[in-house]
Amino acid sequence: MKKGKLSQAALDRLVLRPLKKSNTAGPDALYGMDSARVLPSVILNNHYSGMDQLYSDTAAHEIGGRFDLPVRMVYLQAVNSLAASGAQAVSASQTLMIPENSTEEEIRAIAEEAGGAAAELGIVLTGGSTSVSDALSRPVLSVTVCGIRNDTRAAAPAESELFAAAGRNTPEEASGQSSDRADRTSGLSIVMAGTAGLGGTAVLAAAAQDELCRRYPSSLVDDAISLSGRLNVARECLEAWKMHCTALHDISEGGVFGALWELAGREQAGFDVDLKKIPIRQETVEICEYFDLNPYQLFGQGAFLALTPDADELCTILAGQGQYCAVIGHTAAQKARCIHNGEEVRYLEKPQQDMLWTVKDHRKFCENEAMPKE
Secondary structure, three states: OOOEEOOHHHHHHHHHHHHHHOOOEOOOOOOOOOOOOOOHHHHOOOOOOOOOEEEEEEEEEEOOOOOOOOHHHHHHHHHHHHHHOOOEEEEEEEEEEEEOOOOHHHHHHHHHHHHHHHHHHOOEEEEEEEEEEOOOOOOEEEEEEEEEEOOOOOOOOOHHHHHHHOOOOOHHHHOOOOOOHHHHHOOOEEEEEOOOOHHHHHHHHHHOHHHHHOOOOHHHHHHHHHHHHHOOOHHHHHHHHHOOOOEEEEEOOOHHHHHHHHHHHHHOOEEEEEHHHOOOOHHHHHHHHHHOOOHHHOOOOOEEEEEEOOHHHHHHHHHHOOOOEEEEEEEEOOOOEEEEEOOEEEEOOOOOOOHHHHHHHOHHHOOOOOOOOO
């Protein structure tokens, strides 16, 4: 492939045609279009109001490598993030950059995966860009998903929320006339829906299936691979918003520890979390032990955190939808971010590199080395 945008013929043959076959391409997904219309009133069966808010989120990852995310998981990362903000995903556009040595079959396969992901998630692909780069060793996919938040909580953010998002104090807070945000969020239960390291476990099991089967029963490895079917938590997030949670945050890159750190910073509060109460599957424990990884810092797609004053009701509702959840701690007015493990207490450190990205550098898993037999 030659550097630059795909030709009209190649774009139509390799990208647009597979997307149209999946029935997910919007009316403006055409060669030469400058932009695309988002038609929420059609997509949401005319339940869209002009007062509703439009949200967007972007996920970008390398794809095609042994331990890279599959296309579907790139889409899911953006869709889950939107749902954690109370928004239902309705449309997406993607930017795909591919190396010069890419084949037409590889490009077509990516487009087909994208179409399948969009169909599964019920979103319309409105357009995008596909180009060839001489600076890449494997493809990079960027997906921007738009969603509509149309529940009763969709009012414009308060001034304090906008200032907080920018890391600044409102004029009232600066002058000492406003109560501390941490006081308003202290004492809330921290509920975790899903289990730690779910997405990373699925990726690792699929990428190293043969190697893992040398140590573990094939049934365990197969179960780990099947976890990829449990990564879409958009419905559960939207249901949690109906339960009037104070805040939600989906778990993805950085794992549970990264999500806790980000949520605490956003809400300007500390927390006390019991490590032993963080739900984790045995498949994750075994695979992380094999790869020498911290499961709480492993890519955690398929789970989310919620702050709520009524944890019992939230857990009951989510359990009714087949989602495992547990109260793992509570927020505190103090800024300390404490992790308890029995009698041991430590302070959570700033998010580290996701464990999934470190596997390819591990001496046992370098693709140029033979996997040692157990």
